Amino acid sequence: MMLICKIKKEFKNFSLDVDFSMDENHLGFLGPSGSGKSVTLKCIAGLINPDSGQIILDDKILFDSSKNINIRPQDRKIGYLFQDYALFPNFTVEENVRLGLRFDKNLDVSDRLKEMHIYHIKNKYPNEISGGEKQRTALCRILLNKPDILLLDEPFSALDAYIKHSVEEEVMRIIDKSKLRTILVSHNKDEVYRMCDSIISIANGKTYIKKEKNDFFKNPKTLTEAKLIGIRNFSSIEPTTNGNFHATNWGIDFNKRGDFDKKILAISDNAFTISNYPTDSNSFILDNYSILENIDSLTIVFNKDREKFTDLRIKLAKDDYYKLDKNKIYANIDQKDLIFVEDR
Incomplete structure (x- = not known):
């Protein structure tokens, strides 16, 4: 079970050059704002098309420029948790969750709402619930379709500091229970250390060598890595x-x-x-x-x-x-x- 991602993408003022593979359960991308972390996730999910390269998930080719293959986002079996959770403001919690159903649109989602501890707020709207409840709603919508991998794009950046740790623990509990592989994008070194097995640093659109997390924090080899672990x-x-x-x-x-x-x-x-x-x-x-x-x-x-x-x-x-x-x-x-x- 592996993800292979080797892609390039040219933007007006930015070049993305990503090359990594993933065979662990939880991988982290650590880098400053604007380094290319979120763009990489969007390419994996199919929301942005690379100029060249290939993306392969569990031997299934999702993108290959040389073979003219580019699987649609809705057919990739990839869950993507956005920074703002992408909830529709005019739909209730239950309606937002149901929007994620790809196949049986009449499926009863009550058990999943209860499992995610949002059944009691199923008739509320996004502006009536907390940040943690919004996150559980977005996760519930993703998990209904049993994705092969979950992409987490700065998932806790919108949360107040005093609830961030409790929400993070709950998200990890849900991920572990669902046995989901994850890629976490963050600029927060402590967050990446707690949630990931291995870490890849990324700066100016370029990825560096993947390292086991303890080695990453104890033995930086580049100026970029040293800055990312907090050395000044x-x-x-x-x-x-x-x-x-x-x-x-x-x-x-x-x-x-x-x-x-x-x-x-x-x-x-x-x-x-x-x-x-x-x-x-x-x-x-x-x-x-x-x-x-x-x-x-x-x-x-x-x-x-x-x-x-x-x-x-x-x-x-x-x-x-x-x-x-x-x-x-x-x-x-x-x-x-x-x-x-x-x-x-």
Whole structure:
């Protein structure tokens, strides 16, 4: 059971070049807004026609430019959950669900409405129900036709933060119960981590190598991947005479023999410790910094000279900072937490 998608599509100001296969249950596409995530889903669903390539689902060709094959969206057995759920405002919940019936238009949908916990609102209209209820209504409409795969396009972006997690858990429960394969598109790294087995990063219309989720978050190989997992500290590097290297963006020397075919150093803001004395790891004195106070942490913004360098951010617990003598503070980082990435 596999999805193969290798397609290209030219737009006026954007080029899509997607190449991936999927044999796991839950795949995530992680990328910034405008990177091509949603366009890719629409091509798989048949809502946008690629210029070239092929899309194959479980050995059935859905699209193949060389063979002039392009199966209609309604014949692809693909469920698509839109960001706005695509509910018709002038139809009730039950009527919206029934609109998804492709075959037996007179089918009794009561059991499915009860299963999705929307039977009690079946006579209400979309503007009378909550965001979570809208999502369950849209999912119910999709599941009636027993799709082979479900495409989730930023499914929680329209929900308030305080209900997002509970709705996410409920959606995953429904997906697991239905044994549905899914592709989730999101720019939220935590959401993708919780819901997916493997992750593909996408930037500027191009997909990168699929990785198991733990490997994706622990071992970024490119600048794009490092940014997507939340790293904000980046510097160009130059080798030094003693075989170590200099981070040019911050004006700091580090003691590690780097992988200098990769020209960028990435450091997570929570990879540091601080102390009143240098440690055996890489240490440098914090002689010019400001403090940003968060709810449960602090961010030290270090910059030796703002006319020459960029900021280096160090996140730590408030107690770790306040218990120190402020006359001389060192930032320390273990060599294993220095990450070298490719500039792409």
